[in-house]
Amino acid sequence: MINWLPRYLFNFVAFVLIQVLLLNNLQLSTFMNPYIYVLFIITLPFSTPRWLLLILGFITGLTLDIFMNTLGIHASATVFMAFLRPFVLSSFSPRDGYEPGTLPVPADYGFGWFFKYAAILVTTHHLFLFFVEAFSMADFFSILWKSILSALASLIFIFIAMLFARNKSGTL
């Protein structure tokens, strides 16, 4: 476990900076706000204790909130996503479970598997995020549309990021 520490510390800093410096400056459209920092939670090892997932989700979300002045909004969405991760992983697990020493990354389980897994988590994260942000169901469909478009954009960026992650560990 201790071997993972520097690698994931690097991942954390890299994903947060890519998010706040590059992606937040893209300004594609009001309907397209990609958030790829969630990749940090998505690529954590299978053996990560579940309580640690939640704590890390909270810290990641809060860091983004501080950079973006949205106190609590990203934290709540990322904690929700971290909560769902074990359930999504177990429902997509291969017949004899995940092999020890592997990671939830395309290099280990293929792009098809990874995208099913990432798409569900990213979409729920974005839905949660945008509905909490708007805080009313008044323009339900525009927020739904925004979540779906943003999730699509995020997945495209996640795909590009994973192409750069050549080594098996899933680090950038």
Place this chain on the structure above:
Amino acid sequence: MRNFFRFIIRYHFLLLFLLLEIISFSFIFNYNQYHRNFYLSSSNKISGFFYEQFSSVVEYFRLRKTNEELLRENSELRNQLEKTDFLSTTATRFYIDSIGSQRYRYTPAKVINNSVNKHFNYLTLNKGADDGILPDMGVISSRGLVGVVLNTSDSYSTVISLLNTRLQISARLRDTGFFGSLGWEGLNYRYATLSGIPAHASPSVGDAVVTSGYSSIFPENILIGTIDEISINQGEGFYDIRVLLSVDFKQLQYVHVVKKTGAEEQRELEKLNEDD
């Protein structure tokens, strides 16, 4: 007691999840308590540092645009100067003391972080309390109104952008003088909505919308935008007016922070009426 601990251990995942969500939502609901806390906003040292480093790289790509903007502002100021010179030859001018004569002081600042496509957009500036910037000061650019300072640290400050659904500005139609409240709807970064203009005001498309000068934040007559579309709000007797903002927030690079000398005095005085 043992059962209690067993319960905690058994459901620790769910309980921790609920606890963290409660903390997050209490942050969201108590927004007004926490948003002045600069450790929890982008004016803190760490995020300010990253934003500044990054913007110093990006600014090279925009030098041409910045030059053009400066040139335009210079000629505008030169025009104003001519007008004042002309006045001074015909009218008698008398000087009060030097403090009283300047009601507003402007501090230039660079925008080191900005967004237009979020629900709550904020800017980060590279000047802070060390440069005399305080919360509740106005921020304008050469083209018009930008936002209000929210937080300051020693060397950075965060600004609530006009493109933030939490900001409402007191605005006035320049030609007729009717005033209302202007806010952003959260979708298109070029348009804001002006509400509260009474039905007998008869505004027309293209009219300028400016700051009212009633608040202690902005000087009077700072341009906000021009009327783009007018619709009457049935049953309320007020217009809903779509305003094309004069500032292109996507291109924003340099701004001026406005300090109204005597702003505290005005606020103190107005506070006396609050209990009525």
